[in-house]
Amino acid sequence: MKSAFAIMSWMLVALFLVLPQTAAAQRDYYKVGVITSLSGDLATGGNVTKRGYDLWAQTVNAAGGIEIDGRKYKVELVYGDAQSKPDQGASAAERLATQEKVDFVLGPYSSGVTLAAAPVLEKYKIPMITGSAESPMIWLQKFYYTFGTIPPVNYTGASPVETLAALDPPPKSAMILGSNDTFSKATAEAFQEAAKQAGIEIKKFNIVPAGQDLMSFMSVAKALKPDLVAFGGHDEELINLVKALLQINYTPKALLMHYGVTEPAFVEALAKNAEQVYGASVWTETVHAKGDYLWADAAAYAKDAEAAFKVPADYTQAGSTAAGIAFMAALGQIKAAPPLDEAEREALVKALEKLDIQTFYGRLKFAEEGQFYHANIGLSPLTVQIQGGKPVIVGPPSEAQSTPQYPMTPWEKR
Amino acid sequence: MLLLPQALVDGLLIGGIYITIAIGFSLAYGVMHIIDFAVGEWIMLGAFLGLYLSQWTQVEPLLLLPVVFVVFAVLGYLFQPVIHRVLSGKKGNPLLMALVFTFGLAIAFKGLGLTVFGFFSRSIPSAMAADSFTFVRGDFFVTIPVIRLIGLAYAIAVTLALSWILKRTDFGLAVQALAQNKEAAGLMGISAKRTNSWVYGIYVGISAMSGVLIGCMFSISAQMGGKYTVFSFFVVVLAGMGFLAGVPWAAFLLGMVQSFFLIYFDPGYTLLAVFIILYAVLLISPKGLFGKGV
Numbered sequence A: 001m002k003s004a005f006a007i008m009s010w011m012l013v014a015l016f017l018v019l020p021q022t023a024a025a026q027r028d029y030y031k032v033g034v035i036t037s038l039s040g041d042l043a044t045g046g047n048v049t050k051r052g053y054d055l056w057a058q059t060v061n062a063a064g065g066i067e068i069d070g071r072k073y074k075v076e077l078v079y080g081d082a083q084s085k086p087d088q089g090a091s092a093a094e095r096l097a098t099q100e101k102v103d104f105v106l107g108p109y110s111s112g113v114t115l116a117a118a119p120v121l122e123k124y125k126i127p128m129i130t131g132s133a134e135s136p137m138i139w140l141q142k143f144y145y146t147f148g149t150i151p152p153v154n155y156t157g158a159s160p161v162e163t164l165a166a167l168d169p170p171p172k173s174a175m176i177l178g179s180n181d182t183f184s185k186a187t188a189e190a191f192q193e194a195a196k197q198a199g200i201e202i203k204k205f206n207i208v209p210a211g212q213d214l215m216s217f218m219s220v221a222k223a224l225k226p227d228l229v230a231f232g233g234h235d236e237e238l239i240n241l242v243k244a245l246l247q248i249n250y251t252p253k254a255l256l257m258h259y260g261v262t263e264p265a266f267v268e269a270l271a272k273n274a275e276q277v278y279g280a281s282v283w284t285e286t287v288h289a290k291g292d293y294l295w296a297d298a299a300a301y302a303k304d305a306e307a308a309f310k311v312p313a314d315y316t317q318a319g320s321t322a323a324g325i326a327f328m329a330a331l332g333q334i335k336a337a338p339p340l341d342e343a344e345r346e347a348l349v350k351a352l353e354k355l356d357i358q359t360f361y362g363r364l365k366f367a368e369e370g371q372f373y374h375a376n377i378g379l380s381p382l383t384v385q386i387q388g389g390k391p392v393i394v395g396p397p398s399e400a401q402s403t404p405q406y407p408m409t410p411w412e413k414r
Numbered sequence B: 001m002l003l004l005p006q007a008l009v010d011g012l013l014i015g016g017i018y019i020t021i022a023i024g025f026s027l028a029y030g031v032m033h034i035i036d037f038a039v040g041e042w043i044m045l046g047a048f049l050g051l052y053l054s055q056w057t058q059v060e061p062l063l064l065l066p067v068v069f070v071v072f073a074v075l076g077y078l079f080q081p082v083i084h085r086v087l088s089g090k091k092g093n094p095l096l097m098a099l100v101f102t103f104g105l106a107i108a109f110k111g112l113g114l115t116v117f118g119f120f121s122r123s124i125p126s127a128m129a130a131d132s133f134t135f136v137r138g139d140f141f142v143t144i145p146v147i148r149l150i151g152l153a154y155a156i157a158v159t160l161a162l163s164w165i166l167k168r169t170d171f172g173l174a175v176q177a178l179a180q181n182k183e184a185a186g187l188m189g190i191s192a193k194r195t196n197s198w199v200y201g202i203y204v205g206i207s208a209m210s211g212v213l214i215g216c217m218f219s220i221s222a223q224m225g226g227k228y229t230v231f232s233f234f235v236v237v238l239a240g241m242g243f244l245a246g247v248p249w250a251a252f253l254l255g256m257v258q259s260f261f262l263i264y265f266d267p268g269y270t271l272l273a274v275f276i277i278l279y280a281v282l283l284i285s286p287k288g289l290f291g292k293g294v
Helices: A002-025 A043-062 A086-098 A111-124 A136-140 A158-165 A182-197 A215-224 A235-248 A264-274 A298-309 A315-334 A342-354 B004-032 B039-057 B061-087 B094-117 B146-168 B170-180 B182-187 B192-217 B225-239 B244-264 B267-284
Strands: A029-036 A066-068 A071-081 A104-109 A128-132 A146-148 A173-179 A201-208 A228-232 A254-256 A278-281 A356-359 A362-365 A382-387 A390-395 B132-137 B140-145
Touching: A029 A043, A029 A086, A029 A111, A029 A315, A043 A071, A043 A104, A043 A128, A043 A235, A043 A298, A043 A315, A066 A315, A071 A086, A086 A104, A086 A111, A104 A111, A104 A315, A111 A128, A111 A136, A111 A146, A111 A182, A128 A315, A136 A146, A136 A182, A158 A182, A158 A254, A158 A278, A158 A382, A158 A390, A173 A182, A173 A215, A182 A201, A182 A228, A201 A215, A201 B267, A215 A235, A215 B004, A215 B140, A215 B244, A228 A235, A235 A264, A235 B140, A254 A278, A264 A382, A278 A390, A298 A315, A315 A342, A315 A356, A315 A362, B004 B039, B004 B140, B004 B146, B004 B170, B004 B192, B004 B225, B004 B244, B039 B061, B039 B094, B039 B192, B039 B225, B061 B094, B061 B192, B094 B225, B132 B146, B140 B146, B146 B170, B146 B192, B146 B244, B170 B182, B170 B192, B182 B192, B225 B244, B225 B267, B244 B267
Parallel strands: A029 A071, A029 A104, A104 A128, A128 A146, A173 A201, A173 A228, A228 A254
Antiparallel strands: A066 A071, A278 A382, A356 A362, A382 A390, B132 B140
16 A cells, blocks of 8 residues: 555656646747846846836737747746845746746846856756846856847947047046946946046046945045046936935036936936936937837837836836847747757857847847957947936937037036 | 045934934834834835825925824834734744744835835935035035935934933833833833834834935835845944934944045945944944943
8 A cells, every 4th residue: 555655656746747848848839037136126127127028028929929930939928036136046047947947038137147147047058138237247258148138338338438528628537436236346447447548537436335325425526526427336326326416515517327327217216406417328219220120110119118118118128128039030040939949049049149130229239259249239339318307319429319418507506 | 634524524414314213223122122124114115105295295205204203103003013912922932933023024015115116216305405504614625415414403303302201201111111121010000012002103103204314315215125224223233232322322433434434445345344343342342332232
């Protein structure tokens, strides 16, 4: 009796082990893993990437799915919450690879989480495109299975400094600081390098703890009087820096941040005090980009995004949607129906490396070698400035839609 | 050297913020012996109530502080029996259970915040947030942001008010009696349940009001609670657990350390410096700066 019970138990275990594989073998849709931060300090950006991925999936499915050899396959997103922590991002990658057996992965918000998740996906040979991770360190690791649609900060960070340096008269001195996380440090370093190249004197350069109250530090700015204050940080920190400058009553001639100023929350939180803040971006809803996939241009995407989420789309959301489009285009080229086996995933990586397409987000072309290995180098870095409550492109001159407002209007005269 | 006066003023002003977030926490621990890990989340909820109320009524958010206090004091008063139930359990370790309970509460409030308020960072628009006084003498200058000055005044006012209530009122005597000996206080006719409810209500109300002030100075978000919980814990441990009078001094010390490190040393090591000082003080005096903690 006991042995019969044991045999039955083992058979049940074996059945459970076999069942998911059978289900996977019969799957007629793409199972797409999504690792992003839906909670924790980076939940804002994480949820923006989620919107981008969701919009891609909804639009693809509404069109019937991804077409392979005349048949359309829908996509199903499976989420793993990284909780804004790299270790949780790695755990999510492990779960998506081993339990969910996803075909490919749409990657995390933030560079730290991407750096933790990428080695896990390398181990399981699962391609990932991250829609929002911008530290140059990711691409220096040369992960074979990891790609990114948003160029690294050392590719884009120089643009706003160059725009400022071309002004007449240009800023002569700068104070540069960055928050102590992978992306923000890299941003501050990119600003520093660009300022040096442009001949701007750097009066102070510091990395500060993430979430630090910066009022005292801005007292130093008030004493040093740099023309330019440049800061690498995430959305919450950017708002806090502007509030610290307001409280200490120091208006630099130019205040430069990075991508974060294009997030609608930045303008909403600061209202008139967000005006004239500079940032760097690769996409706004007014950028001249014509797409061959899903959306005809940036404006069409922006319209759909606004209708879906009731807030304007920013570069993070657009870059995340573009990550889905890149997979879609590459799958169409290799003609691999779901589920993907190891050889097909390898072919997918090769196809991504050769991909060169036009989308609503701009050109997608991943570098095949060098310091930007597998990062998107198809886009032009843009300088944006908040004007009239919206990010407006003010540089480089070939892309500018408005002239830079310089110097900034003092806080008390707003 | 030019920035010395500014560093001193900034230290006091940062200390003021620390008092606002830690004073209620210290009171709750002193009386109920509960480490409330949800303190940061009460601050977050208060901040959002302040934001929505000011948007709805178009009234200066600082004028809404009493309303926020009343709403959250009532909430805290009604909620305390749940914690009392956990704390007065006969099985296991009730103190540990209460710790886990408040930790769970913090996670639940954070989740609730993310669902209801969304994930974007917000800011409470106050007319006072952009004003400041600047004093210049030669190359020296001191800028005092009005909103921070209000924060410091609020912190001192709350400390004095709590001190007066504890020392001059029957309710305060009952609270002190409970903190010293729960059983003996009960024998003297003091209801531990009701008094604790009032104390928890006052603590939650103060924390929520602090949230509104914080929202005028910094950005707010559903995830903001964690760091304020950590800092209030730092201050209360440094002051001596439950020793209310030590809170302002501990808060000013941490504020000064932070201000001087940001201005004169490497800002990257600010939090490390705060932690080393906390560690050193606890090593020499485990019951806090004044040796009067529980």
